Every structure is written in C-alpha cells, then in structure tokens.
Amino acid sequence: MPARQPAPPAHPGTRRRLSAARRRELIRQAAAEVFAEHGYHGASMAGIAAAAGIAPSVIYDHFSSKKDLHLELLTRHAHAMVEATTRAPAGESGEELVRRSTEAFFAYVEQHRYAWRMLFRDPPADEEIAAIHAGIHQRGTAAIAALIHTAPALQLAPGIPREQADQMIARAIKSGNDGLAAWWYEHPEVPRDQVVDVAVSLCWHGLARLTTPMPDHRR
16 A cells, blocks of 8 residues: 655645734835835835835735825834933933933934934925924924923023023924934944933033023932
8 A cells, every 4th residue: 555645735835924013014114224225205115015025015905105104104203212212200310311311312313223314314305294204303392392391490591481492402402413313324333322422411511501400309
C-alpha cells in the first residue's frame, strides 16, 4: 500500500491577515515617510502603498483621499506633540517645567522625524490643509501661553496686557525651538542633550528675568 501523502494546505500561498487597525497604522507610518520625503504634492497614493507593502486599492478602504490621509496625520501628530510638551504636573518649579517640556519637544522631533517635517518644515500649498496647518501652530502657541500664565506675575513695561504678553512670549519660545529643531534636522549628528541645553538656557534665562518665582506646590 503506497505511503499516504500529506494533505496540501487549505489555502496555499496565503498569509495571516492584518487587523484593520494594524493595517491602518501601517498606512499611516508609510504615509508619514512619503509625505515628509516628497511633500504633499509630490506624494502619491501608489507611492504610499508601495512603502506600506500593500495594493493602492487597500488604502481607499481606510482613507477616502490623499488629503484625508494627510489631514489625519497632521492632526494626530500635532495632538501628540502638544500633549507631550505642555503638561504641567503639580510641584514643578519654573525651571523644571521649562526643561521637561523642552526635552519632551526635542525627544518628539528625534523619534518622529517624518512627522516633525510634515508639521514644521514643509507646509502644503493646498489652501484647506494650509489653514489647518496654521491652526495647529496657533493651538501650540496657545498651549505654551497657558503654561506661561501659571507664573503669578511678569515684569513687563507699563501698558502691556498680561494675556498679550503671554502670547508674545509663547510665540518667541515656540519660534526659537522650531528654528533650533530645523537646524538640528540638518545636523543629526549633534546629541539631543546638547540641543536641549542650548534651548533651555536661552528660554529659561529670558523667562527668569520676566517672571517672579512660580508657586512651589511641594511646600
């Protein structure tokens, strides 16, 4: 009696299917790289699909258009960056708050280089996306201004309203960190701690001259 042959697999050539959530995340990751490398107009759904290792038609199961995908990435990473950099735990001194938030910002830049480039380096020409892009930066400035407002007083020239001063200082801090991050993007060999030290020194020395001591909740 001839030896019995093993049964063939039920579905030859098939691979384990990814969950919808995992596939969507794979598309996001690939899209962030493609958008950052080629810009919004230079990126294509075919290129994003190739980077993700999927068929272009699969992207449309999750995102209706390139714009839809780009907007989700912008808002998602903007929210994550603001959350990471503008928390204010009770008990921090002003200098501790500046250092922690600055370290968090540059850690995000280092860990999400493609996302940072989308948010800060290459604003798109599309009007709708450009408007959302501008709104993201306005919310980032407002979040920093809210942190500055925790200082009980500012040493300002007469006639400058406190709320306006908070916004001005926040914009200056944000612009300085964004500019230094852009420089660091071109000089990735520089260690992050050196970049953070420069940013903290510039920011805190200026704030220390403008602020009275922040409340110490540890007492």
